[in-house]
Amino acid sequence: MRILLIEDDALIGDGIKAGLIKLGFSVDWFTEGKTGLQALDAAPYDAVVLDLSLPGLDGLDILREWRKRGHQEPVLILTARDALEQRVSGLQQGADDYLCKPFALAEVAARLQALIRRSHGQVTPALRHGDVCFDPASRSVTLRKQPLILKPRELALLELFLLNAGRVLPRALIEEKLYNWDEEVSSNAVEVHIHHLRRKLGNSFIRTVHGVGYILGDGA
Known part of the structure; x- marks a missing residue:
């Protein structure tokens, strides 16, 4: 499954990309908001991992624009913004799941697998x-x-x-x-x-x- 990763932190982004590739995903990684915004139009992604605090364009603004354009790809938000109102806002803007930093790669992968499975109408894990x-x-x-x-x-x-x-x-x-x-x-x-x-x-x-x-x- 092909994943779009938008994360400006080099250490986190490199770790997520390398880890997901080892787990069988194909990953394209972008570090800047405006470039990441356009990426979803360029390839058939199965899910998105989206940071919120990005240079150029905030993650929530990207998410709002995607949903306005009709993109239905499941979006997993990764962010250090862990206040309740911020998590609620992200979900209300169209995110499908929310994970606060720090996080375990295994949980990122598991949440992506669940999001992709549900987006294809699959209920059971296998x-x-x-x-x-x-x-x-x-x-x-x-x-x-x-x-x-x-x-x-x-x-x-x-x-x-x-x-x-x-x-x-x-x-x-x-x-x-x-x-x-x-x-x-x-x-x-x-x-x-x-x-x-x-x-x-x-x-x-x-x-x-x-x-x-x-x-x-x-x-x-």
Whole structure:
């Protein structure tokens, strides 16, 4: 899942980005308010981690503008502003969750996973399709109740399809979801990852919709 991070503190921002990437997220990090404001228009993010005290434009002003533009991406606010009225104000402006500094990275990840899951209409923590079960928290997969080893990018791709069951995903969208702006992407990267998933889960697990993209197929 692709995350937009807007945080001006270099130490905090670097720690969040590195930690979330290790946990299977793709992360784009911005340190300035006005640049961060425009970033949400540029890529299909699954969630946002937003600081409030930013140079150039305050986080709450960014949030208000996003909601005015119709952006519905879930937003997790990270801030040192821990007064009750400030937390309430953030939620009333359109934030979906609120976490005060200092915080644990594990909690940031867990809250993001919950926000993304709910934004896709998923109630239970585990994602299932046929005999495949994916646990986002542990990044583990079972096939017919037996552990299945997938590489990090394969896990991210599986999660993307499970969260979008019944939806055709264009190749370009898949690529944007799996990779951030810092990464170089080979022209056939998506096809290679899909090939590997099919080999491990069955050829019919992901179907090709010719001229359009890919869709989750029959359960393994």
